Amino acid sequence: MTAIISAAELSDALAGPRPPVLLDIRWQLAGPNLRPEYEAGHVPGAVYVDLDRELAGPAGSGGRHPLPDVEEFGAVMRRAGVTSGRPVVVYDGGLGWAAARAWWLLRWTGHEDVRVLDGGLAAWTAAGGELSTDEPVPAEGDFRPKPGAVGLLTADEAAELAGEGVLLDARAGERYRGDVEPIDRVGGHIPGAVSAPTTENVGPDGRFLPAPELRARFAALGAADARPVGVYCGSGVSGAQQVLALEIAGIPAALYAGSWSEWSSDPARPVATGPKP
Template sequence: MTAKSAILSATALRDELTGPRPPLLLDVRWQLGGPDQRPAYLAGHLPGAVYVDLDSELAGPPGAGGRHPLPDPEAFGAAMRRAGVGADGPVVVYDGGQGWAAARAWWLLRWAGHPDVRVLDGGLAAWTAAGGEVTAGQVTPAEGDFKPTPGALGVLDADAAALRAREGVLLDARAGERYRGEVEPIDPVGGHIPGALSAPTTENVDADGRFLPAEALRARFGALGASAGAPVGVYCGSGVSGAHEVLALEVAGIGADLYAGSWSHWSSDPSRPVATGPDPQ
């Protein structure tokens, strides 16, 4: 049996929703520093979709672990059960189209041991562009029975991320200007982890926010030294867009570990080294 891809198209999702085992839909629309997206969800969402809030349900409280640290497994499990997530029932997550929040939900569920979770490629925008209907109002599902067993995906701490940059490949998923230290709108200092390579996650998708073909992604990551079997790590600002890069690597057939605290954690300790400027030649 061929393994499922980590992503699926709007047309494929529409077929599955009328099939014998329709997936649970989770709406995880979110904007960094933007307004709460629950009103947008209530105004219109995929039929049957349940809203999940990234800041309160897909992350722990901000603090020493970064701006979006990993949530407590018990708290995460409770949030997923409230959203209707079952132990092995299929789940499809989506956001407004950027893909970052949906990837965060995908990564957390995979990390916590869920066996069947995928991302709607292109999000809500792709769904409506394909003629999919939306419905308004709150959806309250039956309680799920999912119980996290963390560890199914690899996680790096600060020391492990520094080692990965020296002995493997560590990709920085943020915008190039933040990697180079030219601007830093959020965290205490600009720059990057020494030895990390710039790989903005925005370059993994097309103009509509849909992932590039697997072959194109393999070529992109291969040029950075990331290939199947290689020790690859990813970080970003706070573990959200980095999850999107891990998803892109998964589409390309390349496994990667996530530094969940990412730059918001690294830069919080002034004793940690900071590099600036372009990629090392």
């Protein structure tokens, strides 16, 4: 099973005998939630999930988007109709960051059949998909999260991986270099980390590059041999999209969910600046 699904494949799946649970994860950084956009039109049958409130815990020393309480996350997913034996498709309205966060959380907590709509809502409408303003009330799901199914890094493990494996920084290059830092305490990167902006994982239409192109991209960054691979970003959201891109490329990777917002909050942790690891 691939980690992404095209708009045409989703349309077929929704018309089939075992339609997936649909989750709308539209989100914007440092702004109000996008429920009004969901209410104005969404893929028929989709349930809105608020990333800031339901896919993250309260901001603090663990970062701006620390992992949610596992039991609370499970309750949110069950209310959305998520069931262990039924496929799930998640989508957002952008580059796949928010959808990938939901994908990663479900995979990390043990759901085995989760995919991201490639290209998001724009791909759905471009393919002729209809939108609905009806808000479904799904039957309660039975999903019970069991964390640990995919890799998760602590700050210390991320630092170790930067020296012994490949740690990819998914933020924009100017934040990696420390030229600017609009959000967190200080600019720069984890010493040893390699700059790998998520914008380079997708084409102009917002769809992921083909798997061979992604493999070549990550090979050029050093993630092509048997060394372990990890990813971080600003707060564990765009980094999930990088983990998804690596999955498409056939490269397993762990996520440092606390990411730069956690790392940089501790003045005792080292910070590197400039274009080199």
